[in-house]
Amino acid sequence: MLIERIYDEDLAQASYLIGCQAKGEAVVVDGRRDIAVYRDLAAKNGMKIVAVTETHIHADYLSGTRELAAATGAKIYVSGEGGPDWQYEFDGERLYDGDKITIGNISIQALHTPGHTPEHLSFLVTDGAFSDQPGYLLSGDFVFSGDLGRPDLLDEAAGGVDTRLMGAKQLFASLRDKFLTLPDYVQVHPGHGAGSACGKALGAIPSSTIGYERLYAWWGPYLAANDVQGFINELLDGQPDAHAYFGRMKRENRQGPAVMGERAPLVELDIADVAKDLAEDKVTFIDTRPNAVVHERSVTRSLNIPAGKSVASYGAWVVNPEADRNPLVLLAADQEQAQEVRDHLVRVGIDNVAGYVTGFEGLPTFTPRxxxxxxxxxxxxxxxxxxxxxxxxxxxxxxxxxxxxxxxxxxxxxxxxxxxxxxxxxxxxxxxxxxxxxxxxxxxxxxxxxxxxxxxxxxxxxxxxxxxx
Structure with missing residues (x-):
């Protein structure tokens, strides 16, 4: 069996490829929309991606489940749990508590673990060629290294009203009735790491075990004492701000993100054409340079989204594709950097990139105060x-x-x-x-x-x- 963690430092988000070497088949869990990394990884290991699934309706990034299925022919599996208000609106086989995805000797069993969201699933993985007992848990946004998925995002960003208390109670029950019933040796592979806004104190360690979390996670004493109210108080206290774009991600992920298909390489635009479009407010200019350089001089009315590890996060802060339909023009060092920026932006549903320029002489400029x-x-x-x-x-x-x-x-x-x-x-x-x-x-x-x-x-x-x- 192969388990590969694909980590996006921009969104502190982990997706996984689980593969059976004997059968040459793989499943992707919680994939992102720029899918080349999964296809390359499968090809490198002589595998075909035959199934794609996700732990829940994500709020912090746009799911690549439909994108991968369209590109590879893989079968889609999504949660059918959570009740009528939390059903996916696109086609795919529904998974319920106890259901399994099987490839070769590998069994991937869905566990309904609500709390972060009502429909949330975790995936219990058994390598049948090695053991008849599960050895791995893909915990999504349920359990992180040293922390738990926050239950207040539906209130903070998705229009919920007082759902946090019910979510916190569900998290307590999911820990008690599902997580802590598993053997201590089971490895835990979470969906996020340090820096994610889906929890308040996520550890940077990429994985843990049931036993380690039982002994050392902050919530352990509350579960041991069956102190539900103390658990709720501690869980809800001090949660960070939820980004406003999370509401858009929730809607689009539930409806089914648009499938982009094969994307042509970005082209370098003629500066005179860009100047004309800027004058007519037909494009939005994105300055990807560091803020210290931008402070020296930048294009008038441009947005500063520095190239690097936080492009998706910062892009979603300041570009709302539902309200601003203008194509984006990227100021980048070269085509490679421009395409990397575009790959990050599509992770949060910012797809309309017209092209790039490598300089801005001839465009209107200003110096920030x-x-x-x-x-x-x-x-x-x-x-x-x-x-x-x-x-x-x-x-x-x-x-x-x-x-x-x-x-x-x-x-x-x-x-x-x-x-x-x-x-x-x-x-x-x-x-x-x-x-x-x-x-x-x-x-x-x-x-x-x-x-x-x-x-x-x-x-x-x-x-x-x-x-x-």
């Missing part, structure tokens, strides 16, 4: 805006600042002043540059605090030390 921490006290601003998570804000912030995380700000413009200057900051400046660029494009007068909170905290500490002397 920055102020130093020492200037803030005398600055006449309408609002000081903290675009970090609420947990970061609670740990320390600029006095009088208003917290609205970068992943939510463009969906909550009613919280911002209609007139006047907004001074924005994050922790070091990267997230702030992304959010500030979107606010400028929306017509707000935004000034960025140079160095963000780190710079302000250092300046404030130095000022207080001088005052104390």
């Amino acid at each position: 920055l102020i130093q921490p020492s200037e803030l006290a005398g600055f006449d601003e309408a609002m000081v805006l903290d675009v970090r998570n609420r947990t970061e804000h609670a740990a320390g912030h600029i006095p009088g600042s208003h917290q609205l995380s970068g992943g939510r700000v463009m969906w909550h413009l009613d919280e911002l002043p209609a007139e006047g200057t907004i001074v924005s900051y994050c922790q070091s400046g990267v997230r702030n540059s992304v959010a500030a660029s979107a606010l400028r494009r929306a017509g707000y007068d935004v000034v960025e605090l140079d160095g963000s909170y780190n710079a302000w905290a250092a300046w404030n500490q130095a000022r207080e030390s001088v005052s104390a002397d």
Whole structure:
């Protein structure tokens, strides 16, 4: 048997390929939409992808289940659990608690483990060529290394009302009745790692075991004492902000993400054509350079989505394809970087990329306004805006600042002043540059605090030390 973990550092998301070498067949679990990695991995191991499935209706990325099925002819399996309000709306065989997918000697059994979502499945894997007992659990967003999937996302991002308490109770029951009934030696392979917004304290370790989590996870003592209320209180306390785009992901994943099919290579666009389209507001310009470079000069009304490991996350913060139909033009170093950025964007349903340019001479430009921490006290601003998570804000912030995380700000413009200057900051400046660029494009007068909170905290500490002397 082969189990391969495919990890996306952008979204801190893990998908899995489970293969039977004897039969040359494989199943993909929780795949993403840029599917070349799965096809290449299967080919490398002489396997054909014959089945695709997923643990639940995801909120943080757009599922590649339909994309893989269309490309490979694989059969789709999705959860049939959760009741009438949580049924998938596209074709696929429904899996219920105890149902199995079989390839060769490998058995993949669905376990209904609600709590994070009502329809959530985990997959218990048995390698029949080695043992008649299960050895592996693909736990999705149910159990992570050292943490649990949050039960409040339906309230936070998907329009639910007070579903978090029921979800928390379901998580307790799923742990008690399913997870803790498994042998301690069973390996646990979760759907996310550190940095994901699907939990509050995910570990960076890629896998765990039933026994290790039983002994050392924070929730262990609550289960041992059957303390349901204490468990609920601890689980719900301190959860990070849920990004606003999660609601769109939920809808599209339930309905069935659009199948892209084979995608042509991105082409380099003529700068004169881009200038014309910008003047007519027919395209949206994406500056993929680091924020420090963008601060020197950038294209007017461009969005800053820095190339690197967080393209999908930042892209979904500031590009809403349901509201902005403009094709995207990427400023990239070359075609390879542009295509990598596009691959990340499609993971969150941002598909409309027209092409790329490698420079912007001839296009209208501007220089973003920055102020130093020492200037803030005398600055006449309408609002000081903290675009970090609420947990970061609670740990320390600029006095009088208003917290609205970068992943939510463009969906909550009613919280911002209609007139006047907004001074924005994050922790070091990267997230702030992304959010500030979107606010400028929306017509707000935004000034960025140079160095963000780190710079302000250092300046404030130095000022207080001088005052104390």
